[in-house]
Amino acid sequence: MSCQNCVPLAKSRIQRLVNNPTEAVRESLYGMVMVHNGLILLEGCNAVLRRDYNDLHDKVKIVSGGAAGNEPSFAGFVGPGMLTAAISGNLFAAPSSDTILRVIEELGTNHAPGILMIVQNYTGHRINFALAKLRAENMGLKVKMILVADDVCLKTFEKTAGPRGLAGILFLQKVAGAMAEDGKSLQEIYENCNLISSEGRISTVSVCTKVPFPVGSCACTEDTMPVQMEIGYGIHGEPGVLRIHTATAKSMISKLLETMGAITDENGSSSLFDQELQGSNKDVAIMINNLGGSSQLEINIIVLETMRQLAGFGIKIKRAYVGTLMTSLDTCGFQLTIMKILSDENLIKYLDAPTVVLAWPKVFNLNDTELINIQRKLTTTGIYEKNVSNNKIDSIGPTIQDGTAKVLLTVITFACEALIACMEQLNIMDDDSGDGDCGSTLARGAAAIKSAIKENQLCGTRPFVTLRQISEITEKEMGGLQGGLYSLFFDAAAQVFAESSENEVVTACTWLNALTAGNKAIAAYGNASEGDRTMLDPLLAAQNRFAESLEANLHPIRAFGDAVKVAELCAIETLRMSASAGRASLIRCKTFKYPDPGAHAVGIWMRAAYEGIKLKLSCDLVAGGRGHQENVVKSISIREVHVAYRNGREVELSGERFRPEKEGTMDAVIALCTFCEIHGPKVIFTTQTYRNYDEQSTEKLKFYGPKKVLREGQTTQDENQGECGGCQSIDTIKYLSNEHDARTSYLSAQRALTQDVRNLLKHACIRSLSCEVHPGKEGVCYFGDEYRGHVLSHTFTLKDAQARGFRRWCSFIVFMRDKQFLLNMWPFLVDNLKEVIRELQDYTERKYNADEAECPQRAVRLSTASGAFGSQTISNKQPRALTEITNEEHVFARIHMWFVWILSAGARHFVEILPMSLLDEELNHNLEHHVETEEGFTLVNAKSPVNTNLIQEQSVLIPEFTAITEKTPVSILRDLKKVLGGDQFRQILYSSLTGVQILVRGPKVQTLESLYGLCSLVPRACQRVKIQTEEYLDSNICNFIGVETSVAVPLPCANVCRLDIIPAEHRSENASTHLVRWSGTLPAKLPTLLNKIEKAFDNERLCDSVLRAHLAALQEEWANIAKVVHAMRGRGHRGDLSGLMVSLGAGPHDQKLLDAWSMGLPSNPA
DSSP states (O other): OTTTTOOOOOSSSSSOOOGGGGOOOOHHHHHHHHHHEEEEEETTTTTEETTGGGTTTTSOOEEEEEEETTTTTTTGBSSSSSSSSSEEEEEOOOHHHHHHHHHHHHHHHHTOOOOEEEEEEEEEHHHHHHHHHHHHTTTTEEEEEEEEOOOOOGGSSSOOOOOOOOOOHHHHHHHHHHHHTOOOOOOOOEEEEEEEHHHTTTEEEEEESSSOOOSSOOHHHHHHHOEEEEEEETTTTTOSSEEEEOOHHHHHHHHHHHHHTTTTOOSSSSOOOOOOOOOGGEEEEEEEEEOOOSSSHHHHHHHHHHHHHHHTTTOOEEEEEEOSSSSOOTTTTEEEEEOOOOHHHHHHHHHHHHOOOSSSOOOOOOOOOOOOOOOOOOOSEEEOOOOOOOOOOOSOOOOOOHOOOOOHHHHHHHHHHHHTTTTTHHHHHTTTOOOOOHHHHHHHHHHHHHHHHTTTOSSSHHHHHHHHHHHHHHHTTTHHHHHHHHHHHHHHHHHHHHHTTTTOOOOHHHHHHHHHHHHHHHHHHTTTOOSSTHHHHHHHHHHHHHHHHHHOOOOOOHHHHHHHHHHHHHHGGGGOOOSSGGGGGOOOOOSSSSSSSSHHHHHHHHHHHHHHHHHOOOOEEEEEOOOOOOOOOEEGGGEEEETTTSOOOOOOOOOOOOOOOOOOSSSSSEEEEEETTEEEEEEEEEEEEEOOOOOOOOOOOOOOOOOOHHHHHHHHHHHTTOGGGGGSTTTTTEEEETTTTTEEEEESSSSSSSHHHHHHHHHHHHHSTTTTTTTSEEEEEEETTTEEEEEEEEEEEEEOOSSSSGGGEEEEEESOHHHHHHTTTHHHHHHHHHHHHHHHHHHHHHHHHHHHHHHHSHEEEEHBBGGGGGOBBBOOOOOOOOOHTHHHHHHHHHHHHHHHHHHHHHHHHHHHHHOOSSTTTTOOOOTTTTOTTOOOOOOOSSSOOOOOTTOOOHHOOOGGGOOOOOOOHHHHHHHEEEEHHHHHHHHHHHHTTTTTTEESSSSSHHHHHHHHHHTTSSGGGGOOEEEEESSSSOOTOEEEEEEESSOOOOHHHHHHHEEEOOOOOOOTTTSSSSSEEEOOOOHHHSSSSHHHHHHHHHHHHHHHHOOOOHHHHHHHHHHHHHHHHHHHHHTTTTGGHHHHHHHHOGGGGGEEEEEEEETTOOOOOO
């Protein structure tokens, strides 16, 4: 049992006296301003301001800020002579850019002298303050920013996230504040302070004298743990660079000064401790900062040792400041800061300038007779409240047409949905190099953007406004480093459109310039460059390829497609890069299991955006009028779908390249079905895939399927006669989308164009809309068999004012020949079909509400159903067509485009999400080459030649068993069954199949044979075999192990199943030669596979070769089931597993087996 004093994650053993942790920061600031009447707290922000800030008409205002937990920094330094305002973030977190911008607006509006922001060089601080600065400048405010990076401990590393900003920032704040009081201009203050910072004249080292207790450890062991000190410890709890055992104050200061002395200035000048330096070059000011938990007795001794040792180097201390200035909550330790004065007399003047801020230490000096005379304008309250109106973003920049705007928002939606779908995958990848929340953070921002689009809150007609709104949403909803980077990226991209005139045409080059500007902003303020293993790598790769493709006069869509491919490849390449920026750069181990999650996310949303652009801007439609005998081909953009039957134009669709090796009859069919109140279940719209496999031909065709399909389609007109409007959709009109590069056509019609498919869909439609299959009106289910095909059905209802119950029952059915393919695609299909359903339901909801507002529909329904005096009559009202209940004339064109995208992207999706195998670990999956099954489904290809023989001998696969040549696994298992008996054989079968370690102990040959037979029960990828080891190995290392009788082994337990083979010399008369020793218990219901294996061995009529083939088939079947369930779980569809498992023929009693087999699969299959 674990100790009850175990320290939980993110909790300290010290109880803190706070009321509500979420309000602790604001309440702390509120308490401070209550006793310091010269300060105010800005309403709605964690920001402390000088009460007299509105009276500083001719003075530059100084602003800073940082994380809570570092008090008194920075609110304690607000006042005359230092800061005008200080902004606080949450505990150890940077303040949001929104809060920073609010303070800048408050101070900088109608203030000509301007604002100087002095910021610590932490990534989050740098990003958020920079973003606020850019936005303020766009509003016409005068703002400059200085970054302070005084931590010298990290300077000895290769390029990382950069030296941190520590207590040295207080020197610059004091100098800047004094210069502002002296009336200096913003440019003068900026140049002077930036020179001090950029020349590295301020250096800080930190030490933690009591390393915090390890999270998750037992508090009872605190006294027994070795006491260590850590040099380089950060103010936000970041680990240092060196741990040492307990030291004296003298030895510690010596070590810190040695660290400082090893650092040369960035401009190449000599170290401060160089004996050759003379005179004023050795004048310094020092600061010793208590991190919050050290006693004053310790601090005074540290001061003494510091001044002694610096004097020993000939260094003259012109000023010394000591106090609790910048803490890390109650951390025991201190920071030593040294600022070179050199010959700058003004620096001493500004350090000595008077200030009344509560936290700046005042050094007692007998010669100091200056009186501080500062007038303070007081009001009655410490809370400043201002009515702030919501400033709308100015509608500036060029505009785009409404149709194009809809396309833009749809493309953004595609990108958001892709990030949401890949949340779990990105989190798993982020566990490798971060805190495991990359996917969750991106999904949170994507969901907010998607919601804004759905609620019509995102403008699409002005790209400037669109990108600016996305920037604000990501910063607000995502927060942290990722939120800041993406907000910065979109804000900089928006600025490109702001600089364009309103009448300027938006072209591909405009978007390229926006991408370039966004990348430059990330590089500048994210302190990253190409090759640093960040999100910038794929973005720069895409930018460069996009520019090259446009220069080569490629079609913009094709050029963007090329850029996306390069970005995806670059994201994969980050796996082999060493991190040189961001949090991952602070990890000592430079080997990663996965590509950078931020870079991978860029590849995801760029690919989704590209697919959306292809879908929305490149659809070809075939339209034939009612009564026409021949179809007329029209190629049009989705933006001109309302003129599908006139004024068409050719648009080439740039599709992914498929290389099928065999002809197939079809990939899949998606159909829309409805339950007509007069005619029952009816298929009213179908979309089917056709391909041309002539690799030699490059001619673009109007249709890539057999011509007889179109001829057969003419015969379906007779079936439509006599049907009501509810059973009709597009009559004889047909929609066609072509992927010319892939030589693939997607054809939609009211009925399937071939008789066999038509019959199968008719049967599937009836089952889909029957209570036998669906007990409710809405939901997803699977049904089918090898004769009538396999179907995924998603039923739903649409509002219809004239339908029974005011709802029409409908369903989407996805029909395939291959069950495994269909079930693998389950989550992808369900997610996308739900989006189509949502869109249709939105249409019908609006139409229903409009009809209801015009006339109550219940009265209309009753009037059409009853005659005079309440007598029943037959209603003259026929069921209405889908176009009528949605009030969308081209609803079927939209459904066609959705179906096309699902069929096209679905095949690629299937290939990309199955880079795993249980059956042959030697498979090398090549995503550029595919193999077609006889039914035409795309499968992953292995390196040639493909070995599809699943019944091969284990000796071929496992080198350890090459010595066994006489017996087959089947014959060995049959012998084991005879010597063990039914019960013990069942125990060892169950243990082998469910991942219990199999330990075989006995003579070498018999041990090898037994392991050989038992290993054959599970897929090769699940076998971790160790034979004839000299000592027992844990189950984490191997699940099949063989040892000799002399080796010590654990006692029987539930996790280890022992098979003891008794040597002849140790065996008593009539005793068994084999014994199974396992303390576990068999479940009441055994796994399905185990039952089938037992039945197979019980059937004595099966010869070894037949039994071997049967076992291989069973293993293949359950390996595929394990892959599907594992992939579903990896994609976050845990709620759908029970229904999926039932459709696969598995149940809860099979879960342990599936979990064990999943261990042979990748941890992130999604």
